[in-house]
Amino acid sequence: MGKKLNSAFLLIITVLTAMALLVLAFVIFFIVKEALPVLETAGLSELLTGSRWMPVDYGTSGGMAFGLFNFIAGSVAVSFLAIVISSVVGLGAAMYLSCAAGERTRAFVYPVIDLLAGIPSVVYGFVGIVVMLPLFLKAGVHTGSCVLAAGILLSAMLLPFLVSSCSDTMLRAKECYMPSAEAMGISKWYAMATIVLPASWRNILFSMILAVGRAMGETMAVMMVIGNANLFPNILGKGETIASVIALEMGTAVVGSAHYHALYMAGLILMIIVFFINMGIMLLRKHLLNRGGAGNA
Amino acid sequence: MEMILRLEKVSAYYGKKSALKEVSMSVPKKQITAIIGPSGCGKSTLLRCINSLLSEEKDASYTGDIFLGEKNTRDIEGDELRRRIGMVFQTPSPFPFSVYKNMTYAPKYNGVHSKKELDRIAVEKLKMTGLFDEVSAELDKSALKLSGGQQQRLCIARALTVDPEILMLDEPCSALDIKSSAIIEKMLAELKKTYTIIIVTHNLAQAKRIADRTVFMYDGHVIEEGPTDEIFGNPKKEETKDFLSGVFG
Ligand SMILES: Nc1ncnc2c1ncn2[C@@H]1O[C@H](COP(=O)(O)OP(=O)(O)O)[C@@H](O)[C@H]1O
Ligand SMILES: [Mg+2]
Numbered sequence: 001m002g003k004k005l006n007s008a009f010l011l012i013i014t015v016l017t018a019m020a021l022l023v024l025a026f027v028i029f030f031i032v033k034e035a036l037p038v039l040e041t042a043g044l045s046e047l048l049t050g051s052r053w054m055p056v057d058y059g060t061s062g063g064m065a066f067g068l069f070n071f072i073a074g075s076v077a078v079s080f081l082a083i084v085i086s087s088v089v090g091l092g093a094a095m096y097l098s099c100a101a102g103e104r105t106r107a108f109v110y111p112v113i114d115l116l117a118g119i120p121s122v123v124y125g126f127v128g129i130v131v132m133l134p135l136f137l138k139a140g141v142h143t144g145s146c147v148l149a150a151g152i153l154l155s156a157m158l159l160p161f162l163v164s165s166c167s168d169t170m171l172r173a174k175e176c177y178m179p180s181a182e183a184m185g186i187s188k189w190y191a192m193a194t195i196v197l198p199a200s201w202r203n204i205l206f207s208m209i210l211a212v213g214r215a216m217g218e219t220m221a222v223m224m225v226i227g228n229a230n231l232f233p234n235i236l237g238k239g240e241t242i243a244s245v246i247a248l249e250m251g252t253a254v255v256g257s258a259h260y261h262a263l264y265m266a267g268l269i270l271m272i273i274v275f276f277i278n279m280g281i282m283l284l285r286k287h288l289l290n291r292g293g294a295g296n297a
Numbered sequence: 298m299e300m301i302l303r304l305e306k307v308s309a310y311y312g313k314k315s316a317l318k319e320v321s322m323s324v325p326k327k328q329i330t331a332i333i334g335p336s337g338c339g340k341s342t343l344l345r346c347i348n349s350l351l352s353e354e355k356d357a358s359y360t361g362d363i364f365l366g367e368k369n370t371r372d373i374e375g376d377e378l379r380r381r382i383g384m385v386f387q388t389p390s391p392f393p394f395s396v397y398k399n400m401t402y403a404p405k406y407n408g409v410h411s412k413k414e415l416d417r418i419a420v421e422k423l424k425m426t427g428l429f430d431e432v433s434a435e436l437d438k439s440a441l442k443l444s445g446g447q448q449q450r451l452c453i454a455r456a457l458t459v460d461p462e463i464l465m466l467d468e469p470c471s472a473l474d475i476k477s478s479a480i481i482e483k484m485l486a487e488l489k490k491t492y493t494i495i496i497v498t499h500n501l502a503q504a505k506r507i508a509d510r511t512v513f514m515y516d517g518h519v520i521e522e523g524p525t526d527e528i529f530g531n532p533k534k535e536e537t538k539d540f541l542s543g544v545f546g
């Protein structure tokens with residue numbers, strides 16, 4: 001009986017796993033299939049390096065153009081800004097929560113952070129428009145919409161996840177290593193910086209992988225404050241990301257047109273970029289694993 | 298017999314809860330003192346009073362006096378006190394570095410920077426714990442790749458790198474197999490030539506084998522202390538007899 005149950009269970013989870021993989025494969029297949037036809041109209045080099053985006057022929061001089069470069073740069077720039085800001089702030093907060101704050105503070109702050117993670121991105125975008133853009137406007141940024149605003153907003157959205165996962169990791173490292181360090185007369189903050197932080201790097205990088213995916217794909221909030229102009233991203237100027245161009249234009253693109261296929265290509269490129277960034281972080285992590293978790297970090 | 302450590306009416310509290318009740322005892326120099334007693338009786342708390350780690354904890358405090366040699370430990374800076382009284386915990390917890398870096402971490406913190414001196418400390422302490430022959434070829438290997446017993450010996454060696462006068466061990470063998478425990482027991486018998494050792498242990502046979510002196514604690518009190526042979530051979534108090542015969546524990 002137990003054996004039968006066991007094999008039935010095994011069968012079920014195998015089927016479920018296979019289904020998940022199948023869905024993923026199907027999504028990728030579909031995107032690739034819908035993306036490739038654009039190559040009949042525009043070459044790969046135009047797509048990747050061109051900065052003119054004129055996906056519908058309005059009879060303007062120059063005709064149609066499918067340069068995605070500014071959007072790609074926009075996505076990368078906004079995500080980079082967001083990751084840098086949220087990592088710095090997040091690590092600081094995580095260090096405070098795991099090492100300086102007491103049990104009671106943690107018990108209060110953790111649920112609040114989880115609450116922040118549950119706020120829909122359109123609400124973040126709304127707060128960005130109402131609170132942040134006027135500040136940028138006052139500071140002299142035309143219309144207030146800019147890449148920096150999007151980066152800051154996005155970083156605020158990444159923070160809850162980064163803080164809670166990093167402080168978990170650091171708390172565990174602290175509980176493991178701090179008693180021994182303290183018992184040798186090492187000061188708390190020195191031990192934090194030289195043992196707990198290095199010991200947590202691998203997990204922190206793993207959290208960053210998830211954060212990068214989230215950042216590159218985030219659409220709504222970024223779209224609401226970045227200005228959506230096909231310009232090379234300038235920190236205080238407008239820009240547009242791949243995700244926002246897809247969201248803004250997919251609804252009006254004629255199915256089967258070059259415009260339609262070009263948007264799929266943009267999505268495919270986004271996926272590939274996220275994949276490579278994650279590979280990069282993974283390699284870094286492995287490097288640390290061989291050296292830091294082991295070796296002499 | 299010279300006493301290196303003396304406790305006078307030490308009481309400890311976690312919030313309002315009292316965990317030690319007017320404990321008085323003394324520890325002879327360069328001998329092994331075992332602290333035995335049922336779990337929850339305050340053994341770990343006692344160690345944390347001795348190196349004053351308890352006063353770093355929120356809501357925890359202790360009263361009474363502890364003398365290291367002639368000096369009241371309250372007059373010694375916390376970090377300084379902990380350099381003089383080392384401590385090793387139940388779960389082996391090498392830092393996630395190489396073996397060598399584990400051994401040089403504290404000396405470096407204390408201002409030793411010459412490579413020669415660092416090497417000397419590392420080798421000397423690793424030899425003291427019998428670990429040197431086993432790891433000399435792989436000092437650059439991660440300490441986390443050592444076996445559990447080796448990790449615990451590394452932690453002991455690491456605690457010795459700051460040259461403490463007293464080494465306290467809180468159930469150092471409870472996470473280890475019999476063979477690794479035996480190696481550590483043998484090593485402690487060697488180490489007592491240089492250091493004073495206080496060991497908390499759950500294993501009565503272990504206390505009997507290695508300790509010169511044994512302290513029996515129960516419910517926050519020191520019930521009985523004396524030479525190990527006397528405590529085990531001829532206990533005076535009812536509680537001690539009951540505990541040793543396995544009535545509770
Ligand atoms: N951090 C703490 N906060 C509150 N109570 C504690 C804490 N640590 C230990 N205690 C309590 O103090 C008593 C003694 O604990 P401990 O010294 O760890 O005993 P032992 O090491 O002999 O098992 C126990 O009743 C335990 O519940
Ligand atoms: Mg204990």
